[in-house]
Amino acid sequence: MVRILSYLNNQELVDGIHAAIPDAEIIFIDPNKTLEENLEADCLLCVASFLDGVEQVIAATNGLKWIHVFGTGIDGFPLEALGDIILTSARGASAVQVAEWAFTCILAARKNLPENWISAPSPLWSIADNIGAVQGQTLSIFGFGSIGKELAKRALAFDMKVMTMTRQSSVFVDGVETTDSLEALFAKADHLVLAAPATIETDNIVNTKTLSYLKQDAHL
Incomplete structure (x- = not known):
């Protein structure tokens, strides 16, 4: 027993x-x-x-x-x-849920939600100037485990460009660009998602120096 x-x-x-x-x-x-x-x-x-x-x-x-x-x-x-x-x-057990949450946040940032529907109640709602599209934007994913891969699938379905930096020797996801440069990963990002494990190597990966690599309007 x-x-x-x-x-x-x-x-x-x-x-x-x-x-x-x-x-x-x-x-x-x-x-x-x-x-x-x-x-x-x-x-x-x-x-x-x-x-x-x-x-x-x-x-x-x-x-x-x-x-x-x-x-x-x-x-x-x-x-x-x-x-x-x-x-x-339970690594990977909630990868889909977390990836969907991350992508929801990306869409919310791009569509200026919830501000747009709060400021413009449904009877008055119209396409606002600040409702952008994620199509053609670059999603940078730091870490490409189960969450990163699920997130990449969703971003590619929305015609986003996807870049990742990972310790894996190969990614095996069509359409995903890899880089070994943290500066390049951050610099190209319209949206940056941190999906790597919390380890000694990744601790404090977001700091004054790495934040300086980002575009002024990048979404972290």
């Missing part, structure tokens, strides 16, 4: 686990209560945005082999507490 500790307590999660592992025992953790001593579990499920007390849970649990974080980023996880425990994340 597999024993699973979980910070999440919802029926959809329980049903999904039991569909995959019918005899799994799920023990829910309440971070506001004192932990039981000598917990026994094979797996711990937690959330990237809420890791309070996770070090104490790891220390108090015997037999823990695997920790899964619901979320993409694990930069806030106390890696020093892992030891030999395997750590995984």
